[in-house]
Amino acid sequence: MLRLARENSSWGYRRIHGELASLGIKLAASTVWNILKEHGIDPAPERDRTTWASFLRSQAQSILAADFFETKTLTGATLYVLAMIEHATRRVRILGATAHPTAAWVTQLARNMIMDLQDTGTEMKSLIRDRDVRYPTSFDTALEA
Template sequence: MDFIETVTLTGYRQYVLVAIHHASRRVRVLGNTAHPTHAWVTQAIRNLVMDLEDVGQLPAIKYLILDRDAKYPQVIDDILDQAGITTTLTGIRIPRMNSIMEPWVRTLRRELLDRTLIWNERHLRHALNEYEEHYNKHRTHRTLQAAAPLHAPPEPLDPEQIDRLSIRRHDRLSGVIHEYRHAC
């Protein structure tokens, strides 16, 4: 889990709280706010725990890796302990200790935030929701054998199929993100 900081066109700083599951690479954008108070972060953690319970992942998740950011209140350790999740803190100024989250932050910046003019908090929330859906359902990953986190690996193509392929492009966020699908 990590906070990502960005600035809107109106000059307001926004903080985005994101969690990623190491094995599946599934991303969960937990929210964004201009003021990440301890109450806001605590509620975001409670929402994450409830979401994990709803999808049946909670018994399988044992650890949550956090940096030593002062935005995380001490009470979240109690919430996570009750859910059976142990909080593991990274070392000071050692981003490699969270080796899945930090590259994802760079990917988010490169593919979305550096290419989109974010107007305000509402626009940022919309863009993040679109990107989360794209990342989890369409963006392929080498570590997942060219599958998206919420999809099975694709079947290999026969050479004869290549001539008959019909590919359609679907644009998200006014063309910032492109998704490609086989047309039936």
């Protein structure tokens, strides 16, 4: 019973009771609940919570994050920089910098990033980014492909 609870964190005491009954073990559902409570095993909804941090850790191999930031040159000009980070390796890639980011420029940087990832054999499944207006739909389309 305890092993079932630990290995199946989304199962509540009633589900565990049903599994035990299918194995021919006869006892009341309240007995299962009492035993789990005695051993400090919380009810299923409290055991099954996944935090954002634990989700990121478990999926890090396939997550890429992108963001724009602004910087000033020595002459005072503002440049917009597109950077991406691979969560698994924490490798930051500065894809490019320009004073005037256009949709074509941003899309080309996405294509370049895809080719770099393919060259290294890295497969990304998820991209985390904000809703910055500098990301054109062609940026998302290039990454989806």
